[in-house]
Amino acid sequence: MQIVGTTTQMEAWAASRNRKFHINEILIIEDTDHGDLQAEVVQTSSFNRYIPLANEQSGLVDPDVLNSMRSLGFDLKNETIYVAKLRLLEEINKPITVGSHVRVPIFSEVEKLLVKKRPAEGLTLGVIMGTGDVAKGMPEDLLDVALLYNKEEGIIPQNGVPFVFDYRSMDNYPHIGIFGGSGSGKSFGLRVLLEELMGKKVPAVVFDPHYELQFNDPFPGLPDFYKEDYKRRFVILAAGTDVGIEFSELTSDDIVSLLRSSSGSLTDAMENAIKTLHKKGDSYHSFASRIANMAEALDDEESVKKQAREEELLDGAERERVKEMAKLLRTYKDKIGGSAHTLRAITRRLHRLDMEGVFVPLGTHAIEEALMRRQLVVIRGSIWFLQVFASYLVRKLYQKRRAYRDSIQKGKPIEEKFPPFVIITDEAHNFAPTGALESPTKAILKEIAQEGRKYGVFLVLATQRPALLDDTITAQLSTKIVFRTVRATDIQVIREETDLTSEEASRLPYLPSGTAFLSSAITGRTVAIRIRVSKTTSPHASNPFEELDESFAELDAKLWEALTDLLPIDAFNLTAYLPEISRKMRRTISHDELAHALQSFAEDGRLLAERTPFGLRYRRR
Numbered sequence: 001m002q003i004v005g006t007t008t009q010m011e012a013w014a015a016s017r018n019r020k021f022h023i024n025e026i027l028i029i030e031d032t033d034h035g036d037l038q039a040e041v042v043q044t045s046s047f048n049r050y051i052p053l054a055n056e057q058s059g060l061v062d063p064d065v066l067n068s069m070r071s072l073g074f075d076l077k078n079e080t081i082y083v084a085k086l087r088l089l090e091e092i093n094k095p096i097t098v099g100s101h102v103r104v105p106i107f108s109e110v111e112k113l114l115v116k117k118r119p120a121e122g123l124t125l126g127v128i129m130g131t132g133d134v135a136k137g138m139p140e141d142l143l144d145v146a147l148l149y150n151k152e153e154g155i156i157p158q159n160g161v162p163f164v165f166d167y168r169s170m171d172n173y174p175h176i177g178i179f180g181g182s183g184s185g186k187s188f189g190l191r192v193l194l195e196e197l198m199g200k201k202v203p204a205v206v207f208d209p210h211y212e213l214q215f216n217d218p219f220p221g222l223p224d225f226y227k228e229d230y231k232r233r234f235v236i237l238a239a240g241t242d243v244g245i246e247f248s249e250l251t252s253d254d255i256v257s258l259l260r261s262s263s264g265s266l267t268d269a270m271e272n273a274i275k276t277l278h279k280k281g282d283s284y285h286s287f288a289s290r291i292a293n294m295a296e297a298l299d300d301e302e303s304v305k306k307q308a309r310e311e312e313l314l315d316g317a318e319r320e321r322v323k324e325m326a327k328l329l330r331t332y333k334d335k336i337g338g339s340a341h342t343l344r345a346i347t348r349r350l351h352r353l354d355m356e357g358v359f360v361p362l363g364t365h366a367i368e369e370a371l372m373r374r375q376l377v378v379i380r381g382s383i384w385f386l387q388v389f390a391s392y393l394v395r396k397l398y399q400k401r402r403a404y405r406d407s408i409q410k411g412k413p414i415e416e417k418f419p420p421f422v423i424i425t426d427e428a429h430n431f432a433p434t435g436a437l438e439s440p441t442k443a444i445l446k447e448i449a450q451e452g453r454k455y456g457v458f459l460v461l462a463t464q465r466p467a468l469l470d471d472t473i474t475a476q477l478s479t480k481i482v483f484r485t486v487r488a489t490d491i492q493v494i495r496e497e498t499d500l501t502s503e504e505a506s507r508l509p510y511l512p513s514g515t516a517f518l519s520s521a522i523t524g525r526t527v528a529i530r531i532r533v534s535k536t537t538s539p540h541a542s543n544p545f546e547e548l549d550e551s552f553a554e555l556d557a558k559l560w561e562a563l564t565d566l567l568p569i570d571a572f573n574l575t576a577y578l579p580e581i582s583r584k585m586r587r588t589i590s591h592d593e594l595a596h597a598l599q600s601f602a603e604d605g606r607l608l609a610e611r612t613p614f615g616l617r618y619r620r621r
């Protein structure tokens with residue numbers, strides 16, 4: 001391998017007669033002037049001897065490169081020649097020397113560049129692309145730590161140097177963005193990241209609207225040495241059942257922002273009424289009934305006042321209610337204006353939240369406890385619910401952590417201990433949409449994006465549409481893992497927000513699933529990685545069509561077995577067979593299900609449908 005063509009102090013072309021270049025591999029240029037230089041292959045091509053001029057004319061390679069190859073003795077007409085564009089990984093002040101010899105490094109030469117942390121200290125996310133050759137001399141602790149997967153062969157060996165992410169440096173370079181279109185491997189990558197965070201016992205909260213984050217089932221075909229038991233490292237909590245909002249903790253401002261976030265706009269009159277009528281420590285019931293009483297009092301002011309004057313005519317409970325209404329009128333009427341309509345609108349909104357199960361007496365207790373145990377907390381619920389809940393939860397956890405850190409730093413009495421933690425969500429563009437679009441969680445995520453580092457609170461935001469994610473937040477994500485991306489608007493944002501080169505950006509639409517560019521202030525350069533196989537799998541990870549063949553074919557087979565003894569079966573008399581078939585199937589089979597099954601067995605040729613004077617009779621073929 002040799003340097004050919006015109007070079008600069010950053011880039012050069014290399015040509016070889018007998019070795020194909022791999023994209024992203026690291027090579028050593030033995031420069032006579034500068035000594036050994038490390039460079040990365042950023043583009044590869046080859047000349048085929050049978051169509052020698054095809055590439056030459058295509059303009060892919062600089063004419064200078066071709067002339068230089070000729071002058072260095074390459075026979076362009078009769079040889080197959082491999083060509084690569086190299087980019088230096090270090091800075092020099094004069095151009096790379098043409099004619100310099102190029103070689104594959106040995107592991108120790110590139111160890112510092114490729115392995116910033118050992119697997120014991122960082123998150124092992126995958127394998128660095130193009131490192132198959134240098135990996136041969138790796139020490140033991142880097143072997144078999146990132147097994148790979150492909151659909152055809154299943155689990156395959158680690159074929160390169162592992163990529164170990166130095167998560168402790170997030171202290172200086174916080175937050176991670178995971179971008180990639182549908183099917184690009186984003187969810188798979190997120191699972192691997194979560195496994196690694198659990199492995200290091202980093203407390204984290206992940207929102208799971210797709211109900212797919214569960215870590216009990218091992219990935220099929222995993223060798224025993226690679227299996228990991230995460231059962232004690234995570235908890236799954238259902239929003240609205242296990243966790244929710246503890247109403248009595250809310251301030252008037254919280255209630256305003258909660259109602260605004262859950263039901264869109266809130267009028268000034270409604271906001272004013274909430275702030276006037278809400279009292280610190282109110283339960284949902286006490287607040288809702290105060291509003292309802294006030295609305296009723298406003299509806300029929302004169303009657304309430306009259307009844308209050310004649311209170312001795314009323315019985316106990318009713319007397320209390322009337323007295324309360326009269327007091328509300330005296331105290332608040334002027335402050336909130338006279339509209340019962342406004343109050344009813346508040347009641348309706350509160351009622352909806354209550355019906356959805358948003359208010360849970362134990363609030364976020366279970367989440368805080370799990371974080372203290374350094375677990376991963378998976379919170380499940382509908383997207384709507386999670387958005388409403390996330391805005392409250394994230395703010396609350398962040399405040400707790402801030403209060404604790406501030407009390408230490410400012411020498412105030414120490415607040416309750418609260419650990420640093422990571423907030424993770426997919427579909428992040430829904431939680432923090434770009435531009436003027438509002439979402440309940442946007443403000444708090446923005447605050448954490450800008451300030452969270454100081455308190456040890458970090459974000460991992462995954463999205464298919466980086467162009468739709470709030471740009472202040474995007475700019476704060478110090479590490480971006482970019483999977484296959486096809487849309488031009490998203491590629492544009494990625495180019496602006498990462499140091500991906502134009503060659504790398506042009507590869508984005510064609511990246512195979514599971515391959516990504518990691519652009520990070522922590523690594524200092526863009527690294528192409530292949531994400532390792534996850535150690536666990538989602539309960540609904542199987543291909544839906546394979547699932548049809550497997551699970552539903554099994555159902556078919558069971559039914560077939562249950563009815564074969566009873567053949568022939570008369571279609572007019574199906575109900576007579578149902579008890580026996582249901583008994584054999586150990587579940588109730590309906591008339592329609594049996595009729596449908598018989599018909600489909602006749603269609604696939606297993607049964608013969610005979611016409612009789614009483615209708616169809618199914619018999620074995």
Ligand SMILES: Nc1ncnc2c1ncn2[C@@H]1O[C@H](COP(=O)(O)OP(=O)(O)OP(=O)(O)O)[C@@H](O)[C@H]1O
Nearest residue numbers: 149150181182183184185186187188513514531532
């Ligand atoms: N690291 C990987 N190694 C091997 N195969 C992978 C890897 N990541 C993803 N794949 C393959 O690609 C498929 C799609 O991946 P995944 O479900 O992660 O896509 P996605 O980007 O999350 O898509 P969506 O956003 O639609 O969920 C996986 O089922 C798997 O077969």
